[in-house]
Amino acid sequence: MTALLTILCIALIAIIAIQIGKVTELASKIRGEEDMQEIINRRQAGYSLVFMVIFLVACVISAGYYKNYMLGYGPHESASAHGKSLDGLFDTTLFFTGIVFFITQIGLFYYAFKYRGARNRKPLFLPHDNKLEIIWTAIPAVVMTFLVVGGLDAWNEVMADVEPGEDFIEIEGTGYQFAWHLRYPGPDGKLGARDYKLISGSNPLGQDWTDKKNLDDIHPSEVVLPVNKKVRVRITARDVLHNFYLPHFRVKMDAVPGMPTYFIFTPTKTTEEYRQELSNYPEYQVPDPNNPEKMLWETFNYELACAELCGTGHYSMRRLVRIVSEEEYNAWLSQQQSYYLSSIRGTDEDPNKNELLDVEIKQRKMEFSDAIQKAIDATDAKDKILRLNYVYFESGAAKLTELSRYELDNLAESLNKYPNMTIEIGGHTDNTGDAAQNQTLSSERAKAVKDYLTGKGIAASRLQAVGYGQSVPADTNDTEAGREKNRRTEFKILTQ
């Protein structure tokens, strides 16, 4: 209906214009051509001035009306430290081009008015003027220089690499069709080496597991970063060109296969703070169409997008970005599992199978001291018995494996810490084989543990070694898992 009315209006206006034309033609015949032309010229010149005023006023009003759609205004304020200077560049450019725009528009219409066709007026031919050439070359050159210098300044802020010793977090984003694979450095703060030749189903980034820096690296599913901390994002691609774009932080960089790129930024507003700011704008005070129970500002999230048209699934590369307080970040980080420890450790791909990692040594130490503390505090006799989880013997023999020493060192340390503690070391086997032989083996194994501890300077009088053979199973002997539980070395706290 509206469309029909619009078409009708346009048609009517066209008819009116044609009719006015016809009337003017007739009038000019009556009055004489030249007089009439003079009147028309004056009128047209006046119209153009009116048009100019309306047009320029409309420009100013619409700029004010749509201000909140511009970067850096209203709900589009940047959330990074350098974002303001980048948005400021747009303002500066708009300011200078705005001045030029007004001067040229006014000049254009004014000259059209002033030099309208008139009787007796002779045209001035101005083929060349050096002064004018200089003016309109020099002014844009000076303005451009300022704009470019300002732009370079902002660019350097984003691209200036971190100084050695500076406090920053480095994360990595690898684009592939069609997602981002994220990597965080883990507690050591360093990302490990990668080699594309190592990429496989279980090693999507081609991390080199012999590089210790890789062992604690995390592969999180969302970007979480602490507020007010410098972040360096290392950007790589696995197949085609992608682009790591964080619009709210005004950073964007191509992800190029075979050539790591980076940018640096410092988030200055947490997601929660940004939501609170958005809650002040009416356009965000409406229910979220995807979640009508909440307002649009409540469901706002920063996001990571791929800004390169990298293929049909391009849109699905969107990832949420959460900016949180330092405490929340640390809490989140401590929940994240190292990819190596959760997916590679102990598998055929693990080149470190035969050694214990620092993190494991530390973790087992903590585990052990927690357990022994609990046993000391316990009153129930059965809670005074502890299993030495990481003490193993060579198959069918009483020779401790190389890696058993870590657990035994923890035990020796505890015995030194509690000088009055005496313990009974108990050896246990499963029920496979000959019971008498199992009895002997378990005694020898308990003895081997005792010998190790005395070798560490613990008085033999504090240690009793007892072999229980298969007589005290901890679990069923009918399954392999149960038998494994039964083959064990324990110690009982006798006095403490």
Ligand SMILES: [Cu+2]
């Ligand atoms: Cu992409």
